[in-house]
Amino acid sequence: MRVVKSISEIHTLSRDAHARGRSLALVPTMGGLHEGHISLIRQAKRQCDVVVVSIFVNPKQFDSPKDLTEYPRDLSRDLEILEPLRIDAVFAPSEKEMYPEGFSTTVVPGDVAKQFEGEFRPGHFTGVATAVLELFNIIRPDLAYFGQKDFQQSLVVRRLVEDLNLDVRLVICPTVRDKDGLAISSRNSRLNPEERKAATVLHRSLRHAEQLAHGGESLASKLVAAIREVFAGEPLARLEYAAVVEPHSLEPTERVTSGCVALVAARVGAVRLIDNLILGPAGASPETLLQLALTARHILDAGGLIPGFETESTRLRIAACRECAAIPTILLPPREFLSGYVTTYYPDRGAPRIAVIGRDAPLSPSNFLYNQPESVNRFVRGLFDLLGVKSFTEFKGRFVLTDALRCHSTSPHVAEKGLAYCSQHLRAELKLFPNLETLVVLGDDAYLQFQRHLLERASGGFKPLDDLLQPQGWAREEVRIPTLTERLLKVFYCYHPTLGYKRSPSIAPFLA
Ligand code: AMP
Numbered sequence: 001m002r003v004v005k006s007i008s009e010i011h012t013l014s015r016d017a018h019a020r021g022r023s024l025a026l027v028p029t030m031g032g033l034h035e036g037h038i039s040l041i042r043q044a045k046r047q048c049d050v051v052v053v054s055i056f057v058n059p060k061q062f063d064s065p066k067d068l069t070e071y072p073r074d075l076s077r078d079l080e081i082l083e084p085l086r087i088d089a090v091f092a093p094s095e096k097e098m099y100p101e102g103f104s105t106t107v108v109p110g111d112v113a114k115q116f117e118g119e120f121r122p123g124h125f126t127g128v129a130t131a132v133l134e135l136f137n138i139i140r141p142d143l144a145y146f147g148q149k150d151f152q153q154s155l156v157v158r159r160l161v162e163d164l165n166l167d168v169r170l171v172i173c174p175t176v177r178d179k180d181g182l183a184i185s186s187r188n189s190r191l192n193p194e195e196r197k198a199a200t201v202l203h204r205s206l207r208h209a210e211q212l213a214h215g216g217e218s219l220a221s222k223l224v225a226a227i228r229e230v231f232a233g234e235p236l237a238r239l240e241y242a243a244v245v246e247p248h249s250l251e252p253t254e255r256v257t258s259g260c261v262a263l264v265a266a267r268v269g270a271v272r273l274i275d276n277l278i279l280g281p282a283g284a285s286p287e288t289l290l291q292l293a294l295t296a297r298h299i300l301d302a303g304g305l306i307p308g309f310e311t312e313s314t315r316l317r318i319a320a321c322r323e324c325a326a327i328p329t330i331l332l333p334p335r336e337f338l339s340g341y342v343t344t345y346y347p348d349r350g351a352p353r354i355a356v357i358g359r360d361a362p363l364s365p366s367n368f369l370y371n372q373p374e375s376v377n378r379f380v381r382g383l384f385d386l387l388g389v390k391s392f393t394e395f396k397g398r399f400v401l402t403d404a405l406r407c408h409s410t411s412p413h414v415a416e417k418g419l420a421y422c423s424q425h426l427r428a429e430l431k432l433f434p435n436l437e438t439l440v441v442l443g444d445d446a447y448l449q450f451q452r453h454l455l456e457r458a459s460g461g462f463k464p465l466d467d468l469l470q471p472q473g474w475a476r477e478e479v480r481i482p483t484l485t486e487r488l489l490k491v492f493y494c495y496h497p498t499l500g501y502k503r504s505p506s507i508a509p510f511l512a
Contacts, residue, residue, distance in 0.1 A: 001083060001086070001090060003079065005091075005092055005093055005094065006093070010089065010139055011138060011139075013052070013088070013089055014052070014139050017050040017088075021459070022049035023050070024049070024050045024051075024052065024140065024141050024142050025048035026135065026144045026168075027053045028054045028135055028146070029054065030055065030057045030058065031055040031056075031072070031186070032071070032072040032073070032186030033055075033077075033081045033186075034176075034185070035184050036147055036149060036176040036183070036184045038176075039147075039173055039176045040146070040147060041053060045085070045086075045087070047171070048143055050089075051087040051089075052088060052090070052141070053090050054090075054091040054135055055075065055092045056091075056092065056131065056135075057071050057073055058098075058127055059095060059099075060106075060130055060131060061124050061126075063122055063124055091138075098131065098134060107129040107130045108129070110159065110163075111249070112156055112250055113156045115250055116241055116263060116265065117152050117153070117274065125153070125156045128153060128156060129157070133166075136168055141168055143169045143170070144157075144169070144170055144171070145170075145171050145172075146172050148172055148174050148175045148278075149175040149176075149274070154170065154172045155248075155250060157170060158170055158294075172294060173290075174290060175275070177203065180203075181200055181207070182199050182200050183203065183274075185273060187271050188271075188273075191268060192269065194236065195236055195268045198234050198235075198268050199271075201268075202275040204230055205227040205230035207277070208226050208227065209224075209227050209244070210277055217256075218255050218257075219254070219255065220244035220253050220254055224243060227242040227264060231266065236268055236269060237266045238268075239266045240266055240267065242263070243262070244261070244262050244279070245260065245262075245263060246260060247260060247261050247278070247294065258279065258281060259289075259293045261276050261277070261278050261279070261293055262276060262279060263275075345396070346432075346433075350433075350434060350435050352398065352433050353435055354398060354400070354438040354511060355399070355401075355430060355438075356383070356401045356402065356439075357404050357440065357441045358383075358442050358446065358496070359403070359405055359442065359443050359445050359496055359499060370401070373392035373393075374392075378498050379498045381497075383395075383497050385497070385506060386506055387399065387511060388508020389508075400433060402426065403422075404419070404422060404449045405419070405449075419445060419448060419453065420452070420453055423454060426449070426454065427483070427484060430481075436489065437489065437490060438490040438491070438511065439490070440494060440507070440511075441494070442494055442495070442496045443495060443500065444465050444499075444500070446496075447468075454481050454482075455479055455481065469495065469502075472505070473503070473504040473505050474494045474495075474505070474507055475492070476492050476510070477491055477493075478491070479491055492507050
């Protein structure tokens with residue numbers, strides 16, 4: 001484990017990792033490490049090749065100088081905790097390194113940062129966003145890990161990533177709690193034994209609200225009143241806010257639906273603590289609840305009340321994709337897997353002879369031409385030009401459109417584990433079409449996945465797509481796909497019609 005203090009050194013480490021094609025995780029912390037941080041680090045280790053933990057007590061996010069001075073700092077203790085976790089590097093910059101003299105830029109997040117923590121700690125999220133953006137730029141992680149415990153913070157960072165088009169995926173991990181339910185926090189060490197006992201009121205009040213919701217109470221005001229009541233019985237705690245909010249906007253909600261979040265903040269003695277619970281079906285795992293809150297907009301829109309919208313297949317899908325790091329992005333709502341559309345749209349699976357393997361176009365509602373055949377968007381136009389097709393009817397008669405990726409990424413760079421995992425689905429799906437003769441592979445990710453995981457070629461065993469497609473903008477080969485078919489299949493490799501700036505000329509004459 002390297003302990004790195006300078007930006008240039010960590011920058012080099014990151015560049016080397018990327019050059020070797022390794023995925024890089026960042027777990028940003030302020031030190032005072034505990035089980036909560038460790039759970040993020042473990043998740044990062046499971047999902048990425050290289051893990052960097054940053055330790056930086058960011059002065060810009062403290063609204064009170066006293067809070068900043070009293071924040072626990074003990075780097076050597078933190079390093080001892082990290083040592084057995086076998087991470088690759090700790091980035092522990094000084095304040096001067098992060099904010100040298102003359103530093104004068106701040107990132108001011110919008111609406112989602114205004115209420116709750118934003119209101120009680122003015123400037124807090126500006127400090128968070130500024131430091132997080134700087135860390136992302138220095139370390140260039142593929143994935144970055146945050147805790148549900150700071151739910152509002154994860155939304156602020158999500159907006160930062162979406163609004164500024166940052167090329168990083170966020171993974172939000174469930175809150176780790178002590179046995180009595182108190183969310184673990186570096187600040188807990190400042191509680192005296194009496195206060196420590198009293199501090200469980202945050203979790204107790206949230207649990208009480210949750211029980212009411214599971215019992216059928218769907219009025220948010222009733223849940224908030226119940227939280228207040230529990231606090232009223234705890235003289236050492238002073239409630240700052242309690243709310244039940246819509247998980248995307250953090251707007252207080254009137255009716256509670258699955259995925260809504262109950263938030264509390266309180267002072268116990270001199271220590272300020274926050275906590276939250278995601279309301280969802282009774283018995284749902286913390287991971288499922290997180291997915292609900294962070295990605296299930298369509299479920300909320302449907303107005304489904306607690307309990308019980310969740311199907312086994314949703315649960316399995318979430319579990320499987322968390323494993324490969326393809327889904328835990330919180331950037332996009334979940335969408336149906338292609339298996340659903342295959343049976344819906346291709347009752348005669350013997351007919352198609354050509355499969356087009358896109359990236360995630362069919363999964364994107366705006367690109368999903370099967371759903372909206374009249375809307376000829378950029379992807380559809382590009383695809384039809386490439387294949388020499390005039391209409392959707394013609395397309396459907398000759399081709400099946402499938403997908404290299406079933407994750408929810410819009411990122412131009414997809415983690416290797418995601419590609420590997422999704423290849424299982426692709427292989428299974430291609431098997432459903434017994435008379436395929438030709439495959440058209442679109443773009444970098446699909447190409448990489450196809451070479452590595454369907455043709456099972458080693459990294460050095462094929463050229464980068466760009467080189468392969470020189471000079472005519474497309475390439476062709478005949479292949480046998482292990483475990484798929486004994487027959488030789490023709491494969492055309494092309495640029496993706498919408499990703500990237502290069503276009504392949506029409507390959508229509510070769511598909512006739
Ligand atoms: P901090 O060091 O407090 O800035 O926290 C660093 C990261 O750890 C943040 O993303 C927090 O949300 C996360 N974190 C803090 N406490 C917990 C916890 N009890 N469970 C899970 N994540 C946590």
